[in-house]
Amino acid sequence: MKSICVFCGATAGTDPAYREAARAFGETLAREDLGLVWGGGHVGLMGVVADAVHAGHGRSFGVIPGxxxxxELAHPFATExxxxxxxxxxxxxxxxxxxxxxxxxxGIGTLDELFEIMTWAQLHIHAKPIGLLNVKGFFDPLLAFLRHLVAQGFVKQAHLDLLKIADDPATLLAQMRQHRPLEGDWIGKLKPEQA
Incomplete structure (x- = not known):
């Protein structure tokens, strides 16, 4: 794991804790020599993470639509x-x-990116770790809904267990380093009535 792709808000949200967590996460990436991969923007929490990485002399790779x-939303100091x-x-x-x-x-863009990458892991398109920085329980309602999906038979517990969850950047990254990919062929195990 040499780089982390960060999904987060293009705004900073209403609680100052979100901005502080984004700054701490960027500082941790730089300190642990993990490159930042992000949406290339300078606004919101995206900008806060990138600014902290650059202040810590870390590496960053931004990807932004034309x-x-x-x-004028592109970050001016991206390494690439x-x-x-x-x-x-x-x-x-x-x-x-x-x-x-x-x-x-x-917001919605962050959830879109998160769910797409979880789906790709479920389908064995990638085997990379996925984490949630659960700042002040921000993701607790989402996690409750995901557990509801498991209980209702729409999500397997093994797929929900792919998510590493912590409220501290260093703890989260340590959990992600222990990641083990899914085994088996998810599609091949479906019975016709489950498809």
């Missing part, structure tokens, strides 16, 4: 910045470059 560059044509291309490039994935507080 329309966001035109709106890849401009792509679409949001789909952005997610694919970020996933390819990352050694693991972490979601911080964010």
């Amino acid at each position: 329309f966001m560059v035109e709106r 910045l890849l401009v792509v044509e679409s949001m789909h291309a952005r997610k694919a490039a970020m996933a390819e470059r990352a050694g693991g994935f972490v979601a911080l507080p964010g």
Whole structure:
């Protein structure tokens, strides 16, 4: 795990704890010599994480769609910045470059990225660790809903267990280093009535 792809808000949210957690996460990446892979923006929590990485002399690889560059949303200090044509291309490039994935507080875009990367792990498209930085219990309602999906037979517990969860950056990264990929073929184990 040499780099972490961070999914988080393009705004900072209402609680100052979110901004502080993003800063701490970026500082931890730089200190542990883990490159940052992110959406290339300078706004919101994305910008806070990137600023902290750069302040700590860390490496960063931003991926940003051209329309966001035109709106002057690109971070000016990215070590590398890849401009792509679409949001789909952005997610694919970020996933390819990352050694693991972490979601911080964010909105619909953050959840979209998180769920896509969880789906890819479930389907064995990748075997990289996935983490949630659960700042002040931000993800607790989501985790409760995911447990509901398990109870209702729509998600397997093994797939939910792929998520590493902590409220401290160093603890979360340590858990992610212990990640073991899923075994077996998820699709091949489905019975016709489950498909």
